[in-house]
Amino acid sequence: MQNISEIEELIKLISKLPGLGPKSAKRIVLKLINSRNELMKPMANSLIEVYKNVSRCKTCGALKSNSAGCNNCNSKDKKFNKICVVENIADQWSIESSNIYQGYFHILGGTLSSYSGQRKEDLLISSLVERVKKDSIEEVILATSATVEGQTTAHYIKDSLKDTKVKVSKLAQGLPVGGEIESLDDGTLFSAFKNRNYLKNNPD
Ligand SMILES: [Zn+2]
Numbered sequence: 001m002q003n004i005s006e007i008e009e010l011i012k013l014i015s016k017l018p019g020l021g022p023k024s025a026k027r028i029v030l031k032l033i034n035s036r037n038e039l040m041k042p043m044a045n046s047l048i049e050v051y052k053n054v055s056r057c058k059t060c061g062a063l064k065s066n067s068a069g070c071n072n073c074n075s076k077d078k079k080f081n082k083i084c085v086v087e088n089i090a091d092q093w094s095i096e097s098s099n100i101y102q103g104y105f106h107i108l109g110g111t112l113s114s115y116s117g118q119r120k121e122d123l124l125i126s127s128l129v130e131r132v133k134k135d136s137i138e139e140v141i142l143a144t145s146a147t148v149e150g151q152t153t154a155h156y157i158k159d160s161l162k163d164t165k166v167k168v169s170k171l172a173q174g175l176p177v178g179g180e181i182e183s184l185d186d187g188t189l190f191s192a193f194k195n196r197n198y199l200k201n202n203p204d
Pocket residue numbers: 057058059060061062064070071072073074
């Protein structure tokens with residue numbers, strides 16, 4: 001696009017968004033330029049508004065409006081005794097929409113990882129320990145990914161909670177519903193074996 005540096009910069013930024021490469025970024029920028037008043041201006045304003053008024057809650061990790069406060073933390077009228085720990089907000093949305101869980105959420109915003117530069121403080125783990133104590137939480141459910149980083153993080157959280165006496169559980173990993181043994185990858189099969197349930201011979 002005629003080597004205009006402002007446009008080049010915008011393309012570079014947009015192509016960093018998830019699911020977009022330089023080609024789609026160019027198409028988006030062209031669309032914005034062609035819709036200056038209907039799209040570009042309101043979008044620029046909206047970006048500034050979100051930048052100024054939305055931030056991450058330092059207690060539970062959810063996104064909050066700086067003026068209205070955190071929805072997760074303010075839903076104290078619903079009293080729960082469980083906290084489900086997830087890596088990101090999208091995980092919370094999936095669990096919420098499945099209706100399998102009623103309780104509070106805690107959003108880490110990532111995992112412990114030696115190479116991503118994620119710091120332990122950023123994961124709000126000490127704030128999780130505080131919440132467990134303050135809200136008389138009885139169970140913490142660790143719903144981190146079945147990756148090395150996810151499992152390392154789960155282990156670290158479990159360790160951090162050991163003085164609170166709270167019950168800590170972890171999502172079972174193993175055979176997906178409908179999964180055939182022969183089609184499983186090694187990681188899934190390994191975890192299915194490791195998390196196998198012992199079957200009881202009940203008389204009834
Ligand atoms: Zn919050």
